[in-house]
Amino acid sequence: MNLATNYLGLKLKNPLIVGASPFCDEVDGASRLEDAGAAAIVMRSLFEEQIDHQQRSMSYLLDTNPGEAFSGAREFFPAYTDYPLTPNTYLEQIGHLKSTLKIPVIASLNGHRPGAWTDYAHKLESAGADAIELNLYHLITDPLMSGKQVEDDMIETVHNISSVVKIPVAAKISPYHAAPAQFALALEKAGAKGVVLFNRFYQPDFDLQELDVHPHLTLSDSSELLLRLRWLAVLSPHLKGSLSCSGGVHRAEDIIKALLAGAHTVQLVSQLIKEGPRVLTQLLLGMRRWMEERDFEDIDVLRGRLNLKRCPNPAAHERANYIKVLQSRSR
Template identity: 60%
Template sequence: MNLQTKYLGLTLKNPFVVGASPFCDNLTACRELEDAGAAAIVMHSFFEEQIEAENRALVHHLDTGTDSYSEASSFFPSYEDYHLGPNQYLRQLTRLRSLVDIPVIASLNGCHLGNWVGYAQQMEDAGAAAIELNLYQLPTDATVPADEVEAAMIEIVRTVTTAVRIPVAVKISPFHTSLPQFAATLVASGAAGLVLFNRFYQPDIDIRELEVIPQLKLSDSSELLLRLRWLSILSPELGADLACSGGVHSAEDAIKALLAGAQVVQVVSALLRHGPNHLRVLRTGLVQWMDEMEYDRVDRLRGAMNLSRCPDPAAHERANYLKILQSWRV
């Protein structure tokens, strides 16, 4: 059974990639993930705010006693709150790259052009096989038009992709007016692949203390449905690789994502719940299903249920919406 997969120009032994997560901070865990069958590992994000935090820390030590920026700085974590500072992140990337025999993909997270973009080159120098550019942005200013928000994202992609020789995948959200057009523009601007989708963490409210409480909830398989829809729509249209991120917990979930057109599936929440050995469960389930369905190569099933090859393309479009609504009876 041939599970070999091409993603971002990399030859992977199978389509299971460990997504951006705390695993990369633990070298022992990364070895366990590789032994369990991980085809690649994405490091957790390096944030543009970390550069700002480092600069604030430097100003603080050089100008102790001033408090001119205390209110603004309280909006972000302190420099010490980040697990890995800029230099530590690059050193960890180098260590991880020398420890495992699978590709290590660095991750950049930003929404404004700035000094942080230059770290893409340093990640390349540190041995990153590719970069995942996470455009985590939640617009809140009602005066900024949508096209301006997207234009800023596209400029970041263009800047980063021209700064490095290694491939860049762009992790996006589904919240765009014309997602196919935006995705195509990202690819035309240099993106070698897209990661679908970002998970926006939703804060809660403490009604006793009247405080906003950060919430981190792991994904479940129900989140896969949104990914399947857009994988099916985008995969026939884009000349770029697609990664499914969010909602892959079982072999069945992974199979669905591949049928919809994903090159790889990124797994995090399931591994945090069940440990690295869960990758063996996923791989075994995929192999068993392929054997039952008489697929000898994973490439043969990829995209078999996308919008252009699905026996019923309307199932992905408006007809399915109408059919579902009419199916309810009270």
């Protein structure tokens, strides 16, 4: 049985990728993931703000009053020493992982707008990263900023990064765009070799005792997969590059569904946090069992079988299903 897949031009032994997370901070932990069946790993994100901080620090040491550096904004962000990996140690960690692992190591950059920080992609490539995942996280709070301006900045950022490296770049996006299909095509035209669906926005909570707002992040569950399946099915007939499903993948059935919708790979974090590396072995076993029961010998045969390629009018199809659901609920 062939579970191999191609993602961003990388040949993977199966579609299971460890998503961006602290799992790769230690080489031993990453090795256990590889032994359990991981086909590739994505390192935790290196943030635009970290790189800018480092560059500003170097600059003000030469010609700026330290008290003025990064004034106004720095108080909102974690202190430079609070990040588990600084930009320099991040590069060193890539080298450590590459010297130990046989599977691809994907670096992760988290940012949303053009700037000098994008040049850091070249350093990630030089350190040995096999690919770069660019997490385009941006929650718009400025009422004067248009959706077009936001997307134009993201597209330019993808172009700037992909143009300075030879390794493939994947864009990780949110579902909150007016026209995700058009945006994904624009990212591909800008140089992205793949799209990851989706990043997860944190949902802050209110502390009624302290009357304060607290960042809050919960682990995903399989219910989050449905949104990914819809857009994988919409996008997969149109994109030339790779698609990866991130969020809501917890069971072997979730992986099969993502493949049927058109994904080349799936990314796991929450389930690994809950059960540890052994869950990867169990998921692969469950995939093989499902495929054997239905006489599927290759996951390429599964990919995209339930996308909208064969649908003559996808918009009407989606609208009709929407109406059917509402009508069935009213009975």
